[in-house]
Amino acid sequence: MPHSRPFGGAATRRCFICGTIGAAAAVTTATLSGPTLAAIAPGREKMREFPYGAVRLTDGPIKDQFDHIHAHYLALDNDRVLKVFREHAGLPAPGRDMGGWYDKTGFVPGLTLGQYISGLARLGAATNDPACHAKVAALVKGFGEVLRATDNPYPGPNAEKMWPAYVMDKYIVGLVDAYRLSGVEEAKTLLPVVVDKCLPFISPVSKDRIGKKEPPYDETYVLSENLFHVADITGDAKYRALAVHYLLNKEWFDPLAAGQDVLPTKHAYSHTIALSSGGQAYLQLGDDKYKKALINAWTYMEPQRFASGGWGPEEQFVEHGKGALAASLQNSTAHFETPCGAFADLKLARYLIRLTGEPVYGDGLERTLYNTMLATRRPDSDGDYPYYSNYGARADKQYYKKKWPCCSGTLVQGVADYVLNVYFHDDEALLVNMFVPSTVSWARPGGEVQLEQVTTYPAGDTTRLRVVRAGNGRFAVKLRIPAWTKGAKLTVNGVSVATTPGQLATISRTWKAGDVIDLSLPQPVRTVAIDPENPNLRAVMRGPVLYAGLNPWEGLESETFALPQALKPVAGQADALTLNSHGRDLVFVPYYRIDTETYHTYFRTA
Secondary structure, three states: OOOOOOOOOHHHHHHHHHHHHHHHHHHHHHHOOOOOOOOOOOOOOOOEEOOOOOEEEOOHHHHHHHHHHHHHHHOOOHHHHHHHHHHHHOOOOOOOOOOHHHOOOOOOOOOOHHHHHHHHHHHHHHHOOHHHHHHHHHHHHHHHHHHHHOOOOOOOOOHHHOOHHHHHHHHHHHHHHHHHHHOOHHHHHHHHHHHHHHHHHOOOOOOOOOOOOOOOOOOHHHOHHHHHHHHHHHOOHHHHHHHHHOOOHHHHHHHHHOOOOOOOOOEHHHHHHHHHHHHHHHHHHOOHHHHHHHHHHHHHHHHHOOOOOOOOHHHEOOOOOOOHHHHHHHHOOOOEEOOHHHHHHHHHHHHHHHHHOOOHHHHHHHHHHHHHHOOOOOOOOOOOOEOEEOOOOOEOOOEOOOOOOOHHHHHHHHHHHHHHOOEEEOOOEEEEOOOOOEEEEEOOOOOOEEEEEEEOOOOOOEEEEEEEEEOOOEEEEEEEOOOOOOOOEEEEOOEEEOOOOOOEEEEEEEOOOOOEEEEEOOOOEEEEEEEOOEEEEEEEEEOOEEEEEEOOOOOHHHOEEOOOOOOEEOOOOOOOEEEEEOOEEEEEEEHHHOOOOOEEOEEEEO
């Protein structure tokens, strides 16, 4: 459980924190140039994200999940979500109990309220849905009433036994997004209240989380990213000082920046999401240490990954040289903490695209999105949500054993962020990072640019981009050519353009409305070994997509197959494959298409 109070109580701890942060704030304030805390120095971003609302999904499996999650979270009952908080504050509390982790007797009462607010605000901004914004305003209003009625912002009988920093971070991101994306002014006024009321309950120093079961559990070092945002919104430098104070430098950023692989045995999700704090620290502070740490962390994560892009069986990064990923197929069914891990991984990839502009991170983002977040089971109507991905023998997609787990919060945030993954830009170029049916509107000094993308990818191999509005026409288009493709073909109005796998194809010309870009990306079927110690235990991939065998028979894991040579296309299905073994057919489909069927992911190969 979370650590006990080492300084004897809330008042003593709070004085310690205030003294520490007060001194830091005094130093930081002297170095700032007034209220423009949000400004990021030129050159720190090679590419920038588009704002919510600039990109619209128009078709395909990603939009299907996006729309489903939009409706699902919009339908959550406000009274149920606020009930545990109102009971804690002694206010009228209508509605049914939530149950599970969220209840007053649950593991972390009220843990995901801030994430529900955040996700709804992002969905509302992405779709211009007034119902989402109204729901955000109502939840913020209810939360504000509770905050004003009690000095303890944590519901439940024993606040000090909760995960106070972890939950504080969720409160903050909910209020940040409610203010920035839904225009809820009350959220801005509540940000200092939340920070002030939460600080007495959290550690005065940043504490490293050890593992899944060993304390301390609390994750102070994930606070920094959103505390930087609080500083931007309020203009108060003390929150920037607080953000800097909680960066996990000694155990995480310093060794990573120095080229030390410190991932093995660390808690996988919490350290990955902490890298987003490092990304924001680089943008805000300009310290190259944090950029180096993110780049090196991504490199060290690659051998930690399953074919899906997921990592961290039993929530911990594995030790190298022991065949631990393969062993986990036998001793665990919890191979990737999904959607939490996917949320962290996709954020990391976007930070790295922003900081470097390099296409390798787009390749990784695409793999993780299709095979983890998109592949999760859809939630039910009463708190059952996906949590772990299972890559073992004869597996199926299950709900977590407790209702309303942490992944119910990252699911809505991560899916809402799908619109951030497709396109990026700098002053002169539009980057096409994903091949998704969509539109993008780019406001720039030379006039608005609009592009439309039409594709059946990844089922099909082609995508078409059409210029709807060109502004003054003076911009470039960059397209990510995945490293796994062979024989990519790119044309502009029928004229060929050279491409190189693993690089960006850049088209610089004067564009006009009606210009068409056609890209063909052959997706070879290949296999990927689970780890170096087990080179013949392999998963099937087509392009960025993990394929799994449906309805596997008992003993399949002991058979040996000639993969990928033995795989044949299924007639009439662009993205299904089959192989025959001793008269029995095993059908392979994209992992994200599997619903309640049993499946098999890793196969012994000749």
